Amino acid sequence: MTTKQAELDWIKVADVEQLPEGRVMTVTARTTSICLSHFDGQWAAMDNRCPHQGGPLGEGSIEKGVDGACWIRCPWHGWDFDPITGAPPGGHEDTGQQLYDVKVEDGEVFVGLEPEPDHERTVTDVMAETFSNWGIRAVFGMVGHSNLGLADALRRQTVAGNMRYIGVRHEGAAAFAASGYGKLTGKPAACLAIAGPGATNLVTGLWDAKVDRAPVLALTGQVQTQVFGPGAFQDIDLLAAFAPVTKFSQPVLTTSNHAELASLACKSAIVERDVAHLVFPDDVQTVPSDADATSPAGRLGQPVIQAAADDLEKAREMIAGAKRPFIVVGHGAVGAMDQVLSLVEALKAPVVTTFKGKGLVSDSHPYAAGVLGRSGTPIASWFMNECDLILTLGSSFANHTGIEPSKPIIQVDFERAQLGKFHPVALPVWGEIGAFCDAMLSTPHQHADQAEEIAERWAIWRAEKESRITDDAGKGLGAAVVFKHLSALCPENAVIAVDVGNNTYSFGRYFETKGQRVLMSGYLGSIGFSFPAAMGAWAATQEDPDYAGRPVISISGDGGFGQYAMEFTTAVKYGMNITHILLNNGQLGKITKEQRAGHFPSWQTDLVNPSFATFARLCGGHGIKVTEADQIADAMQQALAHDGPSLVEIMTDMELV
Structure with missing residues (x-):
């Protein structure tokens, strides 16, 4: 030698x-x-x-x-x-x-x-460090040929303990997971994909985040700059493709101010509560750089918008003059619930949530009256019908909620464009919801305490629910008995990600919250949301101290789980403690009902399914199948106690919702 x-x-x-x-x-x-x-x-x-x-x-x-x-x-x-x-x-x-x-x-x-030289700092190192400085703690994605330099920079941040990387089986799941993370925490997570089809696979989940105002950072690889345009392999115009779904979308070029570009992307996602997107050409990712990373210091102001004094005075007059005020809380009030509940208790008035806001007010609260709208309870609709003033806080007046427009309405929102968006209201108030509620605390009122009436209505509804528990047409279990047991067994601090379809309507109607946070695909209504979103919520419980230790549960039908079923292996790989409740009725039940309602024949909505419980076990998780009502409680207890991903497959009747 x-x-x-x-x-x-x-x-x-x-x-x-x-x-x-x-x-x-x-x-x-x-x-x-x-x-x-x-x-x-x-x-x-x-x-x-x-x-x-x-x-x-x-x-x-x-x-x-x-x-x-x-x-x-x-x-x-x-x-x-x-x-x-x-x-x-x-x-x-x-x-x-x-x-x-x-x-x-x-x-x-x-x-x-040769002995390994010191790592030469790159453009993507600078940007990944900046992402970390801005609080990006979780990245969901797939590593591939056109994002390798960026992936290595993210790997270095992961090794340093600054962020967590979760490799998924499909980029769509990465976007939904990032959306779920953002909906829960109000902070952005990132999703990573390659050029071409990897990037386009992100789009559905990004639209979910955008329309529900969840901050997300999308990072896509791209072909080399030398082959932009003429139709190289996997070369598509990503800026054009992502323009409708992003608030901020920019290419990363050799001449870019890389740290500032990363900061602007993070700031846009946080401040605008929207999707920010960066495109990384393959050859730019490993360009050497000696630039310093940047941070949010000195770049973010306090998010408090005080309503105009005249609007506050008018609101006090309307509340003081009401005999039966009624409060509607939407998801937009998520960061101000302490102030909201203080106002509710001061006014002694019934409070309901929109379906998207389910869980923000515990159903055990003495003034809680459930959920308003299609997925709601008769308690909520009864009090709305009997009220003489509606105070809505952070609600967008979606048609699924059905807030009665003929009633006098005070609408408070920190997004000015939401005020009177669908129809005029008596008093639109632009301001931060917590500040508004604080300003209203001393408002005098002469109406009676409605707590006793609320309790009476709950007793009526609970008796109705109990009567539905034994319904049996010989085709499977009913939703009422499923959610009775889940209401009793679900930890009060759990995060629950729900899907779309009959299972979700039934969850809104029957499940009684006690402090749980609920995540859903609100305005996009995307099937398949729940399990990837639960993965995002699980990551938040690992990376965000505000959510540490909270159990994570997801709920779907068989159609929804089938969309991203292989992500169960992702949950196994990373030891995600997620309990999935799957209501299996063998079809797209909600669509079947819509076909009937439209006087169409039921067509192409039946599904051929494996045994999902067996599937879960084959993947390395816990799986159990339920066919009888007396099996539900034990199955749920086993799943909740399992350390890792678990799945409870419950055979249900689509008619018993």
């Missing part, structure tokens, strides 16, 4: 029997990809990347010329290289390959590399 060879780091890359005579293979030493060859009793190693278009030489072949010389041939376009010199047949030095020393000892093959 020469002096130079003695100074190398010798790294085992293969056993001799792994590579027969006359063959090549790809091996990895540290992070270096190498083409290892075995020919004419010799061993050789060279850079695995063909200089033409990056073809993997280790997947090629050894060819012999007419003169008996050996050549390593690239499998992509047939370029040849001498395994001993690395030179092509023509001898052009600028297309020659880097060679590595090889030795064989005791049946093992070693490649000698």
